Structures are given as structure tokens and as C-alpha cells.
Amino acid sequence: MLGFARGPLSHPHHIGAEASADVLDALAAEVRAPADLAVLLIAGLDFPDEEETYLAEAERRGWAAEVVVGNDTFAVLRAGSESGWGVAVTCGAGMNCVGVGPDGRQARFASLGPISGDAMDGAPAVGLAAVAAAARSEDGRSSKTELERLVPEHFGLATPVELARSVHAGTIPWRRLGELAPLVFQAAESDSVAAEIVDRQATEVVAFVRAALHRLDLAGDEVEVILGGGVLQAGHARLLDGIEAGLREVGSQLLVRVARSRPIVGSALLGLDRLGAPPAAHVRAREELDRATASLGSNVTGDPTTVAELP
Numbered sequence: 001m002l003g004f005a006r007g008p009l010s011h012p013h014h015i016g017a018e019a020s021a022d023v024l025d026a027l028a029a030e031v032r033a034p035a036d037l038a039v040l041l042i043a044g045l046d047f048p049d050e051e052e053t054y055l056a057e058a059e060r061r062g063w064a065a066e067v068v069v070g071n072d073t074f075a076v077l078r079a080g081s082e083s084g085w086g087v088a089v090t091c092g093a094g095m096n097c098v099g100v101g102p103d104g105r106q107a108r109f110a111s112l113g114p115i116s117g118d119a120m121d122g123a124p125a126v127g128l129a130a131v132a133a134a135a136r137s138e139d140g141r142s143s144k145t146e147l148e149r150l151v152p153e154h155f156g157l158a159t160p161v162e163l164a165r166s167v168h169a170g171t172i173p174w175r176r177l178g179e180l181a182p183l184v185f186q187a188a189e190s191d192s193v194a195a196e197i198v199d200r201q202a203t204e205v206v207a208f209v210r211a212a213l214h215r216l217d218l219a220g221d222e223v224e225v226i227l228g229g230g231v232l233q234a235g236h237a238r239l240l241d242g243i244e245a246g247l248r249e250v251g252s253q254l255l256v257r258v259a260r261s262r263p264i265v266g267s268a269l270l271g272l273d274r275l276g277a278p279p280a281a282h283v284r285a286r287e288e289l290d291r292a293t294a295s296l297g298s299n300v301t302g303d304p305t306t307v308a309e310l311p
Contacts, residue, residue: 001288003031006296011093012054013044021057028063038064039271041075041263043094046111068274071108072263073098073228079266080226080259084273087212089205090263092229093178095121099212107215109208120204123231127177129197130184131167134160137193145193150183185236195238201231202242210250220251228259262296265289 009015010023020042028034040058045051055069073096077088085100087107095118099107110116113125120126134151136142138160152163155172166172187194205227213219225247227233232240240258247254259266268285 001285001292004289004292005030010042011044012042012050017050017053017057021054021061024058024063025061028061034062035064036066037271037275038067039267039274040067040069041072041267041270042069043072043096045069045071046096046108068270071096071098074100075263075266075270076228076259077226077266078269078273079261079263080228080257081224083224084270086224086226086255087209088226088228088259089208089232090229091122091201091205091227091231093122093124095125095204095208095229097208097212099216099218101216101218105216107212109211118204119207120201122229123178123181124175126184126197126201126231127180129200130180130194131160131163131177133193133197135164143193146187146191147184147194150187151180154180154183181231182234185234185239188236188238198236198238199242202239202246205232205243206246206250209247209254213250220253222253222255223251225254225256226259227257228263233258261286261290262293264293 005027007023007027010020012020024040028038038058040054042054045054051069051071055067058067058069073088073090076090077086077098077100078084080088083102085102085104087097087099089095089097094111094113096111097107097109111118111121113121118125120129130147130151133142133145134147137145137148148160152158152160155163155166155176157163157166163172167174167177184194184197188198189195209225210219213221213223227240227243232243235258244256247256265286268289269282272282272285
């Protein structure tokens with residue numbers, strides 16, 4: 001590895017394609033671009049026209065002789081699978097799923113949140129569910145839950161109503177609700193309401209995988225299912241147990257794995273695949289990038305950052 005750099009938010013849905021590419025421009029300078037090949041797998045590139053827009057933006061900046069652009073969930077799949085095909089679900093600041101068949105066919109999802117049918121889309125949805133449960137516990141509309149105390153306490157407030165008013169007024173940004181995800185997973189060990197929220201997230205992961213398998217005509221086949229993103233890679237037992245139990249009902253031949261590497265590793269491996277690099281290069285790239293990212297820790301809230309590398 002010749003260079004490694006980490007930068008701030010680059011999600012094009014939040015800041016636009018040009019500003020996102022500006023972030024990568026600064027990182028590319030740090031990792032000694034230009035290169036022969038740039039593999040840019042970006043969260044938020046969910047449609048072909050978005051990929052085309054980003055590709056044009058990247059190509060005009062001259063980072064590499066060849067540029068490949070796609071969604072970050074493809075990086076999750078390659079980071080966890082040596083075969084390069086299967087189904088991957090990423091769950092962090094958002095949620096997405098891709099399926100790739102052995103013949104190269106793909107199954108993709110819009111992944112735009114509730115408006116595209118996503119019942120639970122990662123840490124923000126878990127946090128929002130916790131806020132709602134806390135409010136309903138306080139006013140008597142639903143069962144009592146420890147979240148009634150824990151949720152406002154996280155933000156230094158006394159009651160769910162105070163929290164609701166702070167979010168409504170913009171004092172506490174909506175995006176910060178994702179911070180509550182670790183709290184919910186911990187509370188789920190003893191609180192039935194928190195446990196139900198975690199179980200809903202597990203059910204949504206299973207639904208994505210089931211749909212991808214059926215669309216690729218792979219139901220009943222031996223297929224790798226890779227789980228990535230801060231929420232899924234944090235190792236919460238109830239969540240992972242619920243996913244595994246649900247997927248056993250989908251297909252007994254499924255090989256379910258939590259990705260052992262971060263998505264940036266998948267980007268590098270896909271680049272090496274495209275260059276026809278030997279197996280030893282893949283092993284070295286994974287080892288070096290795993291070491292480089294080990295200090296980043298668990299990103300359960302899905303706080304958006306950008307990592308660039310040049311293997």
C-alpha cells in the first residue's frame with residue numbers, strides 16, 4: 001500500500017456529486033494519484049444515472065486512466081466473499097442490498113428509505129424507533145420501556161417530550177438519532193420493547209436477502225450472504241442471531257458471514273480483480289488495509305467518512 005487517507009462526509013445525496021468528488025480530490029492528492037485504475041464505490045449511488053453523473057465528474061479530474069463507479073454495497077460483497085458473487089447487505093447510516101449471480105446478473109434496490117419500502121434502514125431508523133417507543137411509554141400509548149429514560153438521557157434531557165421538542169425545533173438534528181442504535185442493542189438484552197426494535201431490523205435484513213435470491217433464481221442454492229456496515233459488523237448477538245434464524249428459513253444452504261474487512265478492502269480487491277493481479281497481491285492488499293483500518297473502530301452509528309487507498 002503506497003498511501004492511505006481518510007476524509008469527511010462524501011455522500012452525494014447529502015452534498016451533491018461535485019462536492020463529493022471534491023472530497024475525493026483531496027484524498028487522491030494524499031494517496032499519490034493519478035493511478036492506472038480508480039474503483040469508486042460510493043454510498044448513495046443507487047441508480048444508473050447517478051453512477052453516470054459521478055463517473056463523468058471523476059473522469060474529468062484525471063485520478064486514473066480508467067475509472068469504475070458503483071454502489072458501496074458491491075464493496076461489502078467483495079470484502080466478504082472470495083468468489084465475488086452472492087448477496088450482500090450493508091447496514092449503517094442507511095441500508096442497502098445487492099445480489100450478484102455466478103453469471104454476473106445483478107439484483108439491486110432503490111434504498112431510499114421508507115419511500116422505497118425500507119421498513120428499517122439502519123442506525124437512524126433504529127434510533128427513531130427508540131425515540132417513538134420512549135414517547136409512547138411516557139404518555140401511556142404503549143408498553144413501559146427503559147428507553148423512556150435512556151433515550152432522552154443520551155442527549156442530556158429529562159423526558160421524551162423534551163427530546164421531541166428539541167428535534168422538532170432543530171436543536172438536535174435528525175441525523176443524530178442514529179447515535180441511539182448502540183443504546184437500543186444494549187437495552188434489548190433485558191427490555192422487550194428494545195428487543196422488538198432489534199428484531200424488526202433483523203427481519204428487514206432477511207427480507208432483502210430473500211428478495212435478492214428470488215430475483216436471481218438462486219433460492220435453494222448454496223450462496224454466500226455477506227453482512228457489512230457498522231450496525232451489522234458491531235457483533236450484536238440478538239441482531240445476528242435473528243438474521244441467521246430468519247435466513248435458515250429462506251434456505252438451509254446459505255453461507256451467512258459478517259464481513260471481516262471494511263468495504264474499502266472490497267474496493268481494492270475488485271480493482272485487483274480487474275487488473276488480473278495474482279492471488280498473493282489480493283492477500284497482501286487485504287492484510288495491509290485491514291491493518292490500516294483496524295484503528296478506526298466500530299462505526300455503529302454509520303457516521304459518514306471517506307477512505308481512499310492506492311494498492
